Amino acid sequence: MKKRLRIILMGGLGLLCFSSCYYDQLVEEEIPDIPIDEPISFRDDIQPLFIGNDRDCTTCHNGNVANPDLTEGNAYDAIVPEYVVLGDGENSQFFRELPGNNHPVEAGFVLTVDEIALIKGWIDRGAENN
Template sequence: MKKLLQIVLISSLSLLCFSCYYDEIPEGLDTVITDDDVPEIPDTQVVSFSTEIQPILNQCTGCHAANINPDLREGNSYNALVPTYVTADDADNSRFYKYLPGKGHHDVGITLSVDEIALIKAWINQGAKDN
């Protein structure tokens, strides 16, 4: 019985130590985008939620669908984000902006580009309108 317990214990520890999903961090997921990297979009360029932001969010629906909040599927995303995760006119204090893939949400399989992050930031700072 002792021998069997030892084998089970050693096997369990081996699995625990050597069963990491990633041997290395996939390329691009170790990049941290800072606010200095994000270009400013002029206030005169109106950012549309339906035509510019939703296509970006569609990249995230593999995880953020009905089972993981916020639900970012088309038709649900705006109400799921505003006002719970998005503080209109204040991207820097919006939970959503702080944890975008590439900024604070890592190892999720995607990283948004600086241009995509800039669009989201501008949309929030322009009042996070459902347009």
């Protein structure tokens, strides 16, 4: 009996925390689909999202603190194939766990919906090293 009470209490606390403690919710806005005939380049469109504009993924994603390593020259091989399902952004960890979209820890900033859409679109197109 005592044990059951404890389980109920813990569950209640867990639920409370789930609704109020979680800091990086799934994006609430819908991620727009970029028309498939618009090319997306890893070098020109994706790599620049990782550093600059008041953000720096590489303070953590640098080969020491967190994976994947997002530093220039290393990022592509670190992301592909481990963190993507080629051609399927929706089911790729590199889309599903971005700052602004369910990133596992507080990054200090979030990507915009349009930036997240670019990453998804790049994976949808086969995550090429282009």
